[in-house]
Amino acid sequence: ESTLAVSEKEKKMDSSSSSSSSADGKREEKGIASYWGIEASKITKPDGTEWKWNCFRPWETYKADVTIDLKKHHVPLTFLDRMAFWTVKALRYPTDIFFQRRYGCRAMMLETVAAVPGMVGGMLLHFKSLRRFEHSGGWIKALLEEAENERMHLMTFMEVAKPRWYERALVITVQGVFFNAYFLGYLVSPKFAHRMVGYLEEEAIHSYTEFLKELDKGNIENVPAPAIAIDYWQLPQDSTLRDVVLVVRADEAHHRDVNHFASDIHYQGRELREAAAPIDYH
Amino acid sequence: ESTLAVSEKEKKMDSSSSSSSSADGKREEKGIASYWGIEASKITKPDGTEWKWNCFRPWETYKADVTIDLKKHHVPLTFLDRMAFWTVKALRYPTDIFFQRRYGCRAMMLETVAAVPGMVGGMLLHFKSLRRFEHSGGWIKALLEEAENERMHLMTFMEVAKPRWYERALVITVQGVFFNAYFLGYLVSPKFAHRMVGYLEEEAIHSYTEFLKELDKGNIENVPAPAIAIDYWQLPQDSTLRDVVLVVRADEAHHRDVNHFASDIHYQGRELREAAAPIDYH
Ligand SMILES: [Fe+2]
Ligand SMILES: [Fe+2]
Ligand SMILES: [Fe+2]
Ligand SMILES: [Fe+2]
Numbered sequence: 372e373s374t375l376a377v378s379e380k381e382k383k384m385d386s387s388s389s390s391s392s393s394a395d396g397k398r399e400e401k402g403i404a405s406y407w408g409i410e411a412s413k414i415t416k417p418d419g420t421e422w423k424w425n426c427f428r429p430w431e432t433y434k435a436d437v438t439i440d441l442k443k444h445h446v447p448l449t450f451l452d453r454m455a456f457w458t459v460k461a462l463r464y465p466t467d468i469f470f471q472r473r474y475g476c477r478a479m480m481l482e483t484v485a486a487v488p489g490m491v492g493g494m495l496l497h498f499k500s501l502r503r504f505e506h507s508g509g510w511i512k513a514l515l516e517e518a519e520n521e522r523m524h525l526m527t528f529m530e531v532a533k534p535r536w537y538e539r540a541l542v543i544t545v546q547g548v549f550f551n552a553y554f555l556g557y558l559v560s561p562k563f564a565h566r567m568v569g570y571l572e573e574e575a576i577h578s579y580t581e582f583l584k585e586l587d588k589g590n591i592e593n594v595p596a597p598a599i600a601i602d603y604w605q606l607p608q609d610s611t612l613r614d615v616v617l618v619v620r621a622d623e624a625h626h627r628d629v630n631h632f633a634s635d636i637h638y639q640g641r642e643l644r645e646a647a648a649p650i651d652y653h
Numbered sequence: 654e655s656t657l658a659v660s661e662k663e664k665k666m667d668s669s670s671s672s673s674s675s676a677d678g679k680r681e682e683k684g685i686a687s688y689w690g691i692e693a694s695k696i697t698k699p700d701g702t703e704w705k706w707n708c709f710r711p712w713e714t715y716k717a718d719v720t721i722d723l724k725k726h727h728v729p730l731t732f733l734d735r736m737a738f739w740t741v742k743a744l745r746y747p748t749d750i751f752f753q754r755r756y757g758c759r760a761m762m763l764e765t766v767a768a769v770p771g772m773v774g775g776m777l778l779h780f781k782s783l784r785r786f787e788h789s790g791g792w793i794k795a796l797l798e799e800a801e802n803e804r805m806h807l808m809t810f811m812e813v814a815k816p817r818w819y820e821r822a823l824v825i826t827v828q829g830v831f832f833n834a835y836f837l838g839y840l841v842s843p844k845f846a847h848r849m850v851g852y853l854e855e856e857a858i859h860s861y862t863e864f865l866k867e868l869d870k871g872n873i874e875n876v877p878a879p880a881i882a883i884d885y886w887q888l889p890q891d892s893t894l895r896d897v898v899l900v901v902r903a904d905e906a907h908h909r910d911v912n913h914f915a916s917d918i919h920y921q922g923r924e925l926r927e928a929a930a931p932i933d934y935h
Binding site (some may be wrong): 403405407408409410411412424425426427428430443479482483486487490494497498500501502503504506507508509511512515518519522525526529534539542543546550628629631632635636639641645646647648649650651652 | 685687689690691692693694706707708709710712725764765768769772776779780782783784785786788789790791793794797800801804807808811816821824825828832910911913914917918921923927928929930931932933934
């Protein structure tokens with residue numbers, strides 16, 4: 372019986388320090404024993420060096436389409452639209468006051484919030500798909516991709532702006548509130564939820580445009596781009612923070628389109644699954 | 654100002670029936686107006702026919718590794734292990750009584766449950782990554798991939814066994830209970846949560862082995878494999894339900910390994926992100 376054999380093997384492996392697992396990013400090998408035969412594939416870059424990132428793989432990187440129209444705006448037409456619009460506008464005031472012109476810090480903090488809606492929406496659609504025995508039209512993946520993309524924004528900005536303890540505390544509070552609010556909001560009205568995210572993304576574009584202005588004025592130092600950003604957006608090795616902000620802003624414009632589109636689908640009395648989702652729309 | 658221009662364009666688009674969106678799976682084009690320029694890419698198969706699935710793309714399909722050891726078992730050593738083991742065993746009795754030998758139906762129903770843990774775990778790790786400004790080591794993706802894989806199992810089995818109304822009602826109830834229980838369980842003890850899923854997968858392997866026996870005895874008709882299964886697992890065109898059950902069972906064995914491994918990492922006092930996640934481990 373294999374049961375005992377595995378049990379013995381386990382004890383053996385536990386006491387040895389050999390490990391088949393390597394750690395993420397800058398973390399070093401730490402010897403995690405495993406008898407499950409799970410080995411993360413080692414990937415090398417074209418220049419022969421090891422691929423450092425476990426949170427994304429080479430085939431998930433992309434060149435951002437920076438030619439996207441940054442000015443596009445959904446004019447609020449209905450009561451719900453206006454409510455979404457003014458909710459976002461109202462949230463901007465405390466944000467402006469708190470961060471002033473510290474756009475690096477602001478970007479980092481806002482990305483912790485921006486990564487919430489995609490995950491919540493994707494999760495709710497996943498469970499809906501299971502409950503209803505229905506296909507998702509790719510929207511689960513599209514929204515989860517958005518959440519991952521926002522998380523990569525955060526992983527990038529935290530390399531250039533280290534959060535302080537009270538900022539960490541603020542993030543935990545805001546996440547707790549926003550997760551619950553968005554979860555309930557999405558259950559009640561996905562139409563409203565996606566519209567609000569559309570407007571949030573319009574504000575994000577504005578905020579990154581201000582960031583660029585400060586960089587150009589020399590008020591914020593145009594430091595070299597973090598290594599993770601160079602790999603994620605396939606940027607040239609000598610890229611700077613300015614290049615990173617440009618591609619991040621393009622990402623936000625794509626999120627704006629996706630979310631306004633999702634809201635429009637609901638406005639037309641349809642369900643998201645009836646329209647093919649924009650997977651890989653960067 | 655682009656605002657008004659877009660608004661006019663929107664009205665124009667709204668009244669026209671032209672659409673850039675196509676619908677999922679077997680659903681037909683329905684004309685969803687959009688001025689966001691979002692167009693899902695049309696993909697064709699090597700034989701020139703259109704790729705039908707929006708919930709997964711050709712590059713996400715794979716050939717299941719059916720050579721995986723189906724007998725591997727984690728011997729419960731600690732109190733927590735035994736609790737996880739017996740919780741799963743206890744859950745099997747009502748399941749056995751409810752479904753008896755209707756393995757097609759049983760598979761379909763159980764997949765609606767199996768797709769919960771990966772999504773919950775992935776989501777919680779995503780939010781943890783945001784809160785702590787920490788990389789995930791790829792575990793967010795690995796767990797979300799597991800959830801998607803389980804959803805594809807469901808999408809496959811619902812083609813061969815149509816759920817009845819009381820089964821749909823049961824799914825909604827079970828999902829509500831299990832989502833909350835697993836959510837809380839994962840917050841309290843990810844060690845226990847992953848171990849329990851590991852044992853659930855061991856039971857799933859057993860259940861699919863019984864399914865195969867019934868197919869071989871002729872008690873269940875070995876119908877042709879659903880189209881979605883042929884595309885998802887890159888199966889030959891003349892594959893049957895038996896071939897599908899074989900690859901699904903191999904998937905479950907992979908989930909077993911991943912979850913027992915995740916639990917082991919916690920048992921060694923480590924965090925998941927310290928070990929590279931098995932992405933694309935099928
Ligand atoms: Fe972002
Ligand atoms: Fe965004
Ligand atoms: Fe499954
Ligand atoms: Fe499974």
